[in-house]
Amino acid sequence: MDIKNKTLVCGAGGFIGGHLVKRLKDEGYWVRGVDLKENEFGNMDADEFIIGDLRDPEVVKNVVTEDLDEVYQLAADMGGAGFVFTGDNDSDIMHNSALCNLHVLEEAKQKGIPKIFYSSSACMYPEYNQMDPDNPKCSEDSAYPADPDSEYGWEKLFSERLYLTYQRNHGIEVKIARFHNIFGPQGTWDGGREKAPAAICRKVALAEDGGTIEVWGTGEQTRSFLIVDECVEGVRRLMESGFSGPVNIGSDEMISIQNFTKMVIDISGKELSIKNIEGPTGVAGRNSDNALIKKKLDWAPSKPLRNGVEQTYKWIQEQIEKRESVSTKA
Ligand code: NAD
16 A cells, blocks of 8 residues: 555544544555543554643644644543533633644644644534524534633634634645534543443443433433544545635434434333433534535535444443453452
């Protein structure tokens, strides 16, 4: 296989970063990964993997080298609703993620890197357009007047603008995607940073047949969830296109959290009841608007949600079994 361009994936130890490294390797790229930690699920396909903190400009100087053709910046201090919406982690989220973006971009300018990808989030959309669970508005041009419902969203919006200034003032080609709830195998599934799909799969997998599982909020809140393979496909297509974005990368198959939970229960084959409890939930409704991605990339995610949920449920069940067999042996 031909060795293609040299790339750097920041956040390679994370969920989407790990899948992106694998995809780039499959395509024949030489890949350097950097992260605070190794990928906990062993997705370590990078040619070179550097453990480092991107808040430290010295680390960034060492990993952003002149020979790179592309950089993917996915490193962020992030998690699901239990991490992002409680308010307890707000200063870390803003400080840590902004520093990673500021340092990586400035170093990319110094080293003359031609192209850089930035992973923004649907959390930057204004809350006032997401109050009706049946009719949320998340078209790219609805971002302003800005009013994200979390500091995580405000940092993403700031950083989107930061990347665009480097394109405008320093000629770096910038690509920005707004991810909408990415899920799938090798994602965080417990520990407090997991997102709703993984948390619900875990609760269902752990429940005794005939039991009850708890779900945060009324369950009427709506979302769409995109399987990670299609997210990575969208990232690669955006990177190869002549379009900078920001553009949504998400599924437009909207579902209420209650119906999502019922889908997972159905996949499990168990009889379970759902108890709705108070908890952080985020906006009332959110769905990816895919008109722009279809227009600009002539492509949009299309895999049915259920396929991705089946895959993810099976993987989380395996993780639980592995953990149980380790604790029985110990
Ligand atoms: P993740 O938490 O699994 O990956 C992020 C990685 O960044 C982690 O491995 C973390 O260790 C690393 N990191 C954090 N701070 C760092 C630092 N100072 N130096 C080096 N590495 C650092 O999250 P993910 O789900 O893979 O998300 C990747 C990107 O996509 C993030 O920017 C996230 O905000 C964005 N995003 C994700 C989703 C989603 O649903 N997963 C949705 C919208 C946006």
